[in-house]
Amino acid sequence: MLETEICQMKMRNPTVLAAGVLGSTSSSLNWVARSGAGAVVTKSFAVEPNKGYPNPTTVEVEGGIINAIGLSNPGVEVFKGELEKLEGNVPQIASVYGSTPEDFSMVASQVENLVDALELNVSCPHAMEGCGASIGQDPDLTRSIVKTVKSSVDTPVIAKLTPNVTDIVEIAQAAEQGGADALTLINSLGPGMRIDLETAHPILSNRFGGMSGPAIKPIALRCVYQVHQNVKIPIMGVGGITNYRDVVEFLYAGASCVQIGTAVMYHGLEVFREISTGLEKFMKEKNYQTVEEMVGLAHQQ
Template sequence: MLETEFCNIKMKNPTMLAAGVLGSTAASLNWAARSGAGAVVTKSFGKEPNKGYVNPTTVEVTGGVINAIGLSNPGVENFKGELEKLEGKVPSVASIYGANPGDFEGIAVQVQDMVDAVELNVSCPHAMGGCGAAIGQDPYLTAEIVKAVKEVVKIPVVVKLTPNVTDIVEIAVSAVSAGCDALTMINSLGPGMRIDLETAKPILSNRFGGMSGPAIKPVALRCVFDVYEAVEVPIIGVGGIRDYRDVVEFLYAGARAVQIGTAVMYEGMEIFTKINRGLEKFMLQKDYSSIEEMIGKSH
């Protein structure tokens, strides 16, 4: 009943672990798979090791979390060691980033035989070294990165879009025209900040960061809804998903699957089983026999 697929990648349910801190090791990715996730996405990694920003890198705000981790990661050579340890219980997606098309191309080539798809992170609002949302805000640069990666890999290429643009549909159409196989939306909103009342200083070491969590769900939902009407590739929805009701909204808006990140921080890996049980119960009550029947129903 809960089965879905994107780019011919079959999933036992529509939930995925989103790219983030919990996807930095094979242990955490395998844990998510064993806990009920239909697929897992790694933490974004780049060509070389990156320490990221110094602490504090996260701060809680009303309705979510602001983080400025700075894409800390061990680099592709070291991360390949983690990918080798994946148990293969569910499909895996490598989230990769870079400063230019060549970076993305080089990383994708190295991991394409170890995962089921690559997700191009062109949209981090707090990245270091010109590797962030400035790329995903430019439809032409986004297209060049997609073309470069598509030329060298045989697995599906997914592009993760930023909401911090005037028209996300324009970016989506550009990525699809360049050949991407699916879209993930949205990355964190912002950048935003919090200020310490005692010191009068910004709390985050980087001052600004990207906001995730329940407060950004309405924006993410609108982005999925708008893009669904403009492209024909599968859409993976992400942003503020906490329970099965949120998943249903994203499916109705046009997503085929959803990614869950911040809610794992709040509720643990049990969130996947909880959501799937609620979703199955909802589908039985509404007489849905498949996820497919729900996709795009709002249009």
């Protein structure tokens, strides 16, 4: 009943570990897979290692978390070793980033044979200059990156988009025109900040960061809804999902599956099985036979 498919990836349920949480090592990714996730996405990595920002990199706020990690990663050579040790019992998606189309293509081509799909991070709101959201706010550059990667790999390509734009539909259509097989909507919102009352200084070392958690869910839902109306490729919905009711909303809005990140930090890995159990019960009560028949129902008149 919960089985679904996206980009030729068969998933036992529509819940996916989002990039950035427990995604740095094979042991943590395997742990998540064994805990009930339908698929997993790695932490974002690039060709060269990146130290990211110094601590503190996260701060809790009402309704979520603000983080500015700075895309820290050990580089593709180290990450390849981790990918080779994945158990492979669920679909595995590598999140990659760079500053130019050639950067993205280089890292993607080195790992495509180790994963089931590639997620292009063109949307991080706290990336170093020239990466992340600064790319995803430019439709022409987004299109070029997707097109360049698609021309160099055979693995499905998913573009992860930023909500921090005037018109996310324009960016989504650019990614589709570039050849993206699917979209992930959305990355964290912002940047935002929090200030220490005692020191009068910003708490994060980078001062600003991207916000995730329940507070951004209405914006994520709106983005999924709008984009679903204007593209033909499937969508992975992400942003503030904590329970099966949130998943149902995203499916109704047009997502084919969902990614979960901050909720893992709040509720632990049990969240995947809890959501799957709740979703299956809901589907039986509503006489839904498949996840697919729920996708986009909010668009029916």
